[in-house]
Structure formats: C-alpha cells, structure tokens
Amino acid sequence: YQEEVAETMRSAYQSSLIQKIRENNYVFQRGELTIKLAEAFGFCWxxxxxxxxxxxxxxxxxxxxxxxxxxxxxxxxxxxxxxxxxxxxxxxxxxxxxxxxxxxxxxxxxxxxxxxxxxxxxxxxxxxxxxxxxxPWVSKVWNTVERHKKKQFTSIIHGKYKHEETVATSSFAGKYLVVLNLEEAEYVCDYIFNGGDRSEFLAKFKNACSSGFDPDKDLQNVGIANQTTMLKTETEAIGKLLEKTMMKKYGPDKLNEHFHSFNTICDATQERQDAMLGLMEEKMDLMLVIGGFNSSNTTHLQEMAISKGIPSYHIDRPERILPGNRIEHKPLGGDLEVTENWLPEGEIIIGVTSGASTPDKIVEGAIENIFELKAAAVV
CATH class of the missing domain: 3.40.50.11270 (Rossmann fold)
Known part of the structure; x- marks a missing residue:
C-alpha cells in the first residue's frame, strides 16, 4: 500500500505554494506583504x-x-x-x-x-x-536511560513530566528526576553540592521523580537525558552545569564514576531551532509560529522569538486568522486571546515557522489568509 499511502499523504499534507517559496530562497512577496520562511520547519522525518x-x-x-x-x-x-x-x-x-x-x-x-x-x-x-x-530519536533516549539504569545511575531528564514522551522515557529508567528548565537544574545542582532541605526538595519534585526518590542518595551518580523537543541550548546548558557540579564535588579524576552524558538532542528539533535563529537575524515586523498548542517544540520556537523581542503569534490552524485584521492566538504560557489590528499598515515583513508536527498545507492556509487580510486592508 506504500504508493497509495504516499499519494494520500501528498494530497493531505503537502503544498505547492510552500514548495514554490522554498525554491525562491524561502521568500515570497505579494503586494505590500513579504513572507520569510525559516529554512527548516514543519513535518520532520x-x-x-x-x-x-x-x-x-x-x-x-x-x-x-x-x-x-x-x-x-x-x-x-x-x-x-x-x-x-x-x-x-x-x-x-x-x-x-x-x-x-x-x-x-x-x-x-x-x-x-x-x-x-x-x-x-x-x-x-x-x-x-x-x-x-x-x-527512532525517542528510542535513542530510551536506550540512554536504560544505560543509566544498568549502571545504577539516576537519569536527570530535561523535559515536562506530564508530556507523553517524558512519561514513556521515565518508565524505562530506574531512578529518575525530571527538570523543566535551567532554573530547576540549578536548584538540583545546589542540593548536590551543598545539601539542603530534603522535604522541600521532595515537595518541589513530587510529580517529577521516581517512586521512593531520595535526593541524599540518588543524586550521587547521575546521567543526563532529554525530551527530544526541548530547547537544545537549554539541554546543553543543563548537561554542562551537572558535569561542572559533579566535577567540583568529586574531582575531575572521578567524574566518569558519577556523571554520564550522551547527546540525545533530536536532529530535527535542532535544525528547526537553528533555522529560527537564522530567521530572527533577518529584518521583520512580526513572527507567526504555527503548530499545535500542546506541541513542545512549537512552543519553544515561540519562546525564541519572544526572547528576541519580536512580536510573535502562535496559532494552531489557519482559521485562527480572522476577518477584520484580527487573530486568535495563544501567548506563551497564557490562554487563547484575540488581538485586533495585528497586521501593521503599509509594507510589512512577516517571518513564518512551524513545529515538527505541522503539515505544509496548514502553513499554506495561514499564509493565504494573511494575504487576503492584507489585500482587504489595501482596498
């Protein structure tokens, strides 16, 4: 059935417009509106x-x-x-x-x-x-935490403890602790090096650690792993912080006895984040990030735009772009809201990217709706 399925996939998810923009150096202009696409976006392998x-x-x-x-x-x-x-x-x-x-x-x-x-x-x-x-990139992380388990190391997983992937990954681990971000990792590292309030630690990570977790015993030997869709730079920073902490506590000659690190950052996630960095160096008036609201990798693309001070709108489908120059979008960490007059008057440049779970056809629909809005405004 491979050919039948391939044809169905092409019809349902691929886009001739997006292919045209790719072939035009990721830039497309119509009237006063210029669209600049990230050089890696959308469906990953x-x-x-x-x-x-x-x-x-x-x-x-x-x-x-x-x-x-x-x-x-x-x-x-x-x-x-x-x-x-x-x-x-x-x-x-x-x-x-x-x-x-x-x-x-x-x-x-x-x-x-x-x-x-x-x-x-x-x-x-x-x-x-x-x-x-x-x-297969998720399976690679599972292999990593199983290595930790065999060596009786605790897996420090950079991820969201409720996310389906992290739930699956932690089930392959022996002892584990899930840290959401660098701030939580710094708290853990401070506890490793200086000790601290055990009850406070367990309360802080009550939903994000293995059963019977004891921070006084289970943080002596640790290995780093990650949810594949997290921010690459943050995963790397957490790994380096843990390595530095274990080296400081046990000495460089004992580091390998207390810390293991394997690169489990997904290539596709990395490519999309690198492409986003490249896109943000271009001149633009605002950014449109397209992908599921519960998509971790899409949320991180939105986070990157905001960190650069670029006005950014996260939508999950083209229908969020409403008549009358309105857009229904999800601010980072917030609930859905409608913003009026989101498209500036005159000539504008919009950067566009999408998460690894977003078909090109969805991106095409969003771009076409923006062009319609802009054309209506000119009339």
Whole structure:
C-alpha cells in the first residue's frame, strides 16, 4: 500500500505554494506583504514516518478495530484525519487511560512519542497486534536511560513530566528526576553540592521523580537525558552545569564514576531551532509560529522569538486568522486571546515557522489568509 499511502499523504499534507517559496530562497512577496520562511520547519522525518505508518495500518487492516494510545502527533488537523479513518483514541478517565475498551487481539498503534513500559506490557498481555510508530530519536533516549539504569545511575531528564514522551522515557529508567528548565537544574545542582532541605526538595519534585526518590542518595551518580523537543541550548546548558557540579564535588579524576552524558538532542528539533535563529537575524515586523498548542517544540520556537523581542503569534490552524485584521492566538504560557489590528499598515515583513508536527498545507492556509487580510486592508 506504500504508493497509495504516499499519494494520500501528498494530497493531505503537502503544498505547492510552500514548495514554490522554498525554491525562491524561502521568500515570497505579494503586494505590500513579504513572507520569510525559516529554512527548516514543519513535518520532520520521524513525524512523517509515524503518520504514514498509521495510514498503512488502516490499509493493511481494513476491517479491524484499531486503537491509538495517544495523539499520533501534536497537531489537531492530523489527529482529526486519524479519527476520520475510524481509528479510536484510548479514552482518558479521571486522568488515566482506560485500556478496558481494547479487546483481545485488536490492533493498537503506538504514537510518535512512544508508550510507557506498563502500557506496552498490558497490550502485549491482551495479545494485541502492536504497530510501533515511535520516533527512532525517542528510542535513542530510551536506550540512554536504560544505560543509566544498568549502571545504577539516576537519569536527570530535561523535559515536562506530564508530556507523553517524558512519561514513556521515565518508565524505562530506574531512578529518575525530571527538570523543566535551567532554573530547576540549578536548584538540583545546589542540593548536590551543598545539601539542603530534603522535604522541600521532595515537595518541589513530587510529580517529577521516581517512586521512593531520595535526593541524599540518588543524586550521587547521575546521567543526563532529554525530551527530544526541548530547547537544545537549554539541554546543553543543563548537561554542562551537572558535569561542572559533579566535577567540583568529586574531582575531575572521578567524574566518569558519577556523571554520564550522551547527546540525545533530536536532529530535527535542532535544525528547526537553528533555522529560527537564522530567521530572527533577518529584518521583520512580526513572527507567526504555527503548530499545535500542546506541541513542545512549537512552543519553544515561540519562546525564541519572544526572547528576541519580536512580536510573535502562535496559532494552531489557519482559521485562527480572522476577518477584520484580527487573530486568535495563544501567548506563551497564557490562554487563547484575540488581538485586533495585528497586521501593521503599509509594507510589512512577516517571518513564518512551524513545529515538527505541522503539515505544509496548514502553513499554506495561514499564509493565504494573511494575504487576503492584507489585500482587504489595501482596498
């Protein structure tokens, strides 16, 4: 079914306009509006592979009941396509997935983020046909934390403890601690070197550490890992901080006995963040970041724009661009809001990027809607 699926994917997700802009050195002008695209954006190889495998699964099992353990990727339009193929999403009841709906021997897709060890064991016990679309970069992180586990090292995971990928990664670890950012890592490193209030530490990380975690014992030997969609520069800074702290505490001759570091930063995440840095060096009036509101890698692209002081709008689909020069968008860390008169008058340059789960067709729709707004304003 590969050719049929490839044609369906092309029709559903690819864009002739976006290809044209790529071929025109990532710049497109119409009237008073110039669009500058980042040189790496949108669907990454791992996401495309995962989505294609879901389509292949429906082709291969046309009559079977098929389930997926989570959103295939963090993009609302792609997930709707999955639902339209009559693939069921495991329901969540009181914050927990209810796998009782899955019958013995039914087909179950594991999404790009992967699934926890517990979930895989449960599905295996039910005799399910498992289609594993986990991104190989995520699997690489799992291998890293398993190395930590074998050496009885605690995995310090740079990520969001509720994120599906981090939930899966931590399930492969022995002892683990999830740190959200450099600030939390600095707190941990201060505790490693100087000690501190054990109760305060455990309260701070109560949802972000392994069962029975003891900061006085479990931070003596640590290894670094990450959620693949986090900010590359921050993951690197956290790794260097931990290395420096362990070296200071135990001495450079003992460092390898107390600290392990493997590069688990995803190439696609790195490329998109590097391209965003390049785009932000260009002259522009504002930035449009397109991707799911629950997409970690998209949120970090928005964060980068804001850190440079560039007016930035995060939308998840073209329909957020409203008539009358209005836009419904999600500010960083905030709730959806509508901004009036967001497009300046006269000649303007807009930078555009999108997260790794965003199809080119969604980007095309957003750009076309902006051109329509600008044309209406001129009239």
């Amino acid at each position: 791992g996401v495309e592979r995962s989505v294609a495998m879901a389509y292949e699964t429906r082709e291969h099992f046309p009559q079977d009941k098929i389930w997926i353990t989570n959103e295939i990727i963090h993009n609302p339009s792609v997930n709707q396509h999955i639902r339209d193929m009559n693939i069921g999403f495991i329901p969540v009841v009181d914050g927990n997935k209810d796998f009782s709906v899955v019958g013995s021997g039914e087909v179950v897709i594991l999404p790009a983020f992967g699934a926890s060890v517990w979930e895989m064991q449960l599905l295996n016990d039910k005799g399910c046909k498992i289609v594993d679309t986990t991104c």
